[in-house]
Amino acid sequence: MPKGTKIAFVGLGIMGSPMAGHLVAAGHDVTGFDLSSAALDRLEAQGGTAAHSVRDAFRGAEVVITMLPNHPQVEDVVFTNELDPGVLLVDMSTIRPSTSIAIAQRHPRSLDAPVSGGETGAKQASLSIMVGGEEADFAAAKPVLEVVGKTIVHVGPHGAGQVVKAANQLMVGGIYALVAEAIVLLEASGVDPKAGLDVLAGGLAANRILDLKRESMIAREFTPGFRIDLHHKDMGIALDAARQVDVALPVTGQIAQLIAAGRAQGYGSLDHSALLKVIENFSGRS
């Protein structure tokens, strides 16, 4: 897509707002829509155009990007507004793969393109983007995606981007739970958790979460970052994805309940590393 591509951007929240800003800055013609008028004002301040409705935003668009909370919002936008068959629809929301596949059945020229990297990645245009769909559509979307992301990978057919995102989220949730159990075991045994985790970080157990988060976890600092509430949503997607293809994932099933417990215990707005509190409370240590 050359500069000056007409892009409709639906969903201008914490992620969508900076992404739309980068697209404007890259020279594209961005018309955005969001239910929040503050979000629309922000877009205009960035040099984009505020639409009065999704339908209004869609008018004349060559590319439609959606960045929405979950599948009902995406369905609402995509299924109740007319979309020209030639438009390239890029859904960057994290939703269940089955919805991405259903969208592609109605609008074949679509990509599922969920991201990882969070708010920081959106602001710094350094997101990782996992893309499912046709090769030609991926090629067409790539220049636009490169404006907001650093690693952009075509992982397979429609829905594949969502499956990879689901796999990512189940691993991240699981590793947090394991680090939490290690910390609880070390502390309860009278071992300095920092010394212990330093050793673990140097061996086969090494992982990025241990690198980035072990100090804040030991200090019980849980400022998000990525909220438990969002990870809870994503674990629902992972289990739904497994169900759709008839596989049973025992550890994922358990991690989903631990994260649900985090939310139920009132930690929904904390960083997902607060899974440590769930594991602590389970042993009455808090």
Next chain:
Amino acid sequence: MPKGTKIAFVGLGIMGSPMAGHLVAAGHDVTGFDLSSAALDRLEAQGGTAAHSVRDAFRGAEVVITMLPNHPQVEDVVFTNELDPGVLLVDMSTIRPSTSIAIAQRHPRSLDAPVSGGETGAKQASLSIMVGGEEADFAAAKPVLEVVGKTIVHVGPHGAGQVVKAANQLMVGGIYALVAEAIVLLEASGVDPKAGLDVLAGGLAANRILDLKRESMIAREFTPGFRIDLHHKDMGIALDAARQVDVALPVTGQIAQLIAAGRAQGYGSLDHSALLKVIENFSGRS
């Protein structure tokens, strides 16, 4: 410990044999014992002295190193043979922390010093060694341990080395299970697992197991490495360690059963990455 330290080395198996060899090569006076006469011959070929019994090996030793399968063998060696109070006992076996603490109650000048790094680490003298016990004893043992290891860390009081090892093993087992569930989900969804795991390896889910083992796992190559049977033993230690200090570890409890299933399904002699087969079989995919 200067060169020429008199070291008794009990347990000359896959790990102990190369370790004893390094100690001889470093100029120490090593007398070893093992129930296998082949192991004793090997030690003599390395320039060490073969003892006829543990008691024989202990005679005149300044340092005793034990490298044995599990706590009953360690108890057998340590509790049924007289040990001069001044001798520094370094148990490098992976056993439950409670036994290390019980040993220290009888023989205060002892260290628990389990290792990670496996057979390769033993051969290349690049083991990580997690040490529990008194600071002064650690200082005294360090020069000897540096002959066989690369990272030697004093992590806390008696038993702390075993606790850190247990934490390491629960994390490693858990990450294998998570990688396995990711692979099964990707493959069942028609997504190329290599492409999917490549993306995961570049984000927050990044971990050393993904780096080292994702290709062999996708190819279903499970040559050990570290056997499921040994990891099964170690998960028993992790749960025992948790029980001793009254903490409950839900994910560790589940991983222990998955690894037990690996053994029960006949994969005990395969690498622990064969946990993938357990997860596959669980979904009838094999």
Next chain:
Amino acid sequence: MPKGTKIAFVGLGIMGSPMAGHLVAAGHDVTGFDLSSAALDRLEAQGGTAAHSVRDAFRGAEVVITMLPNHPQVEDVVFTNELDPGVLLVDMSTIRPSTSIAIAQRHPRSLDAPVSGGETGAKQASLSIMVGGEEADFAAAKPVLEVVGKTIVHVGPHGAGQVVKAANQLMVGGIYALVAEAIVLLEASGVDPKAGLDVLAGGLAANRILDLKRESMIAREFTPGFRIDLHHKDMGIALDAARQVDVALPVTGQIAQLIAAGRAQGYGSLDHSALLKVIENFSGRS
């Protein structure tokens, strides 16, 4: 409801067909609809009237009963066909509570009334019926429900019937898994499982599944009964119900994966007692 009540019955499958027959036999004026023409023929042979469409069935009905596979079918029937506000809608399908609540928001005169007792209960008019909704509507529906069920209980507001059914299914699934683990442990230990379970059935572990199914389970006879596939659906409902009210259910989460494994391993058409095969396979015993 007096004799001669005009009842529309939508969903004449394994459960619905005998239920509709009982209602005809009790003197009610039953018009039924099903996508299967064989089902419609069966209804006519029972003395009911076959409708050409849901809309056709609804015409003039005082009571509408739905007995459908899952929430999409119920939504399809209830949300896309006009229903007079005075009509009493009794949904006897097992679906997620949130859909029952959504139905009640659109059509307040509705009851959720899922059943237990299976095909046999439907044929013998001995179903247990758990009813959620308004007291007055329950009172009005009761005479009709008594034609098909033996135990009819008003358990709470809209959705409550489905919640109780979900609680039932999670307990039944869990007890099957426990009986399976007991059998595997006994057999692997060389203990006659019959002798062992006989003792268990006489103590605090006593339960109806042990009474009814221990012999068939030991003999590996898994003729349904209630199929794993259906229980898989119901575990999805239980987890969805928990999610709606923000509770985390660790055992239910695990049982859901075990039943999913049953389906994935190819036992979907067997009785849910075939969970024994999942537990056996997990230990490589089959």
Next chain:
Amino acid sequence: MPKGTKIAFVGLGIMGSPMAGHLVAAGHDVTGFDLSSAALDRLEAQGGTAAHSVRDAFRGAEVVITMLPNHPQVEDVVFTNELDPGVLLVDMSTIRPSTSIAIAQRHPRSLDAPVSGGETGAKQASLSIMVGGEEADFAAAKPVLEVVGKTIVHVGPHGAGQVVKAANQLMVGGIYALVAEAIVLLEASGVDPKAGLDVLAGGLAANRILDLKRESMIAREFTPGFRIDLHHKDMGIALDAARQVDVALPVTGQIAQLIAAGRAQGYGSLDHSALLKVIENFSGRS
């Protein structure tokens, strides 16, 4: 065994004391030992003879009964005191099967005979007794066991009694957890738990725990009964029994951690139905 059999009874605690009393009352010649002198006084008041040591109690005994907390105490009594080969040793403690088998290897004329029924069962001589060992020894012991129990079943070879007891405890623990999850789901959904559980108690989910304990659980009355601490010990035995025969029990593994959590959260002295508190706390409901 005729009246007047010379019985040594070791372990006169909450269970052993009333059992020894019944044996005296039945006309047997009971010499008991316990570390507590109050327990010895109680035995003398019942008409038995207090011994000064285990060795003293063993002198002249035809039958030795042990009723002790766990395997280390049993090993201590049985392995460090000489026992005439002709003496019939009946260990009624709940311990791991592997220890029962080890005892039988040293003293073939032994039975493992753990009980269920608790303190009430001991007082009312209504215990269920699960016996492992030789048929002839079982026949010889039966008249003695009938003095303290109501249901006495020979379930298999040495260790089989313990395996059946382990199977019982894993089922009981699991059913408590399931009832707890049902209560939490019902309450969180605004459904009266009594009404809901009444329905469950009438269907396939029916079980004795629901019958005996649902009212006290809903009322949060957790007076023991059987303490969480003891059930924690027994889950350790169940997992050990599974490990010995190389089976993996996923649900048992999870229930063990839930009960461990109960103890860690400070409910060790409450009835095992207090597992409800663990499940509640997991969802932040307390």
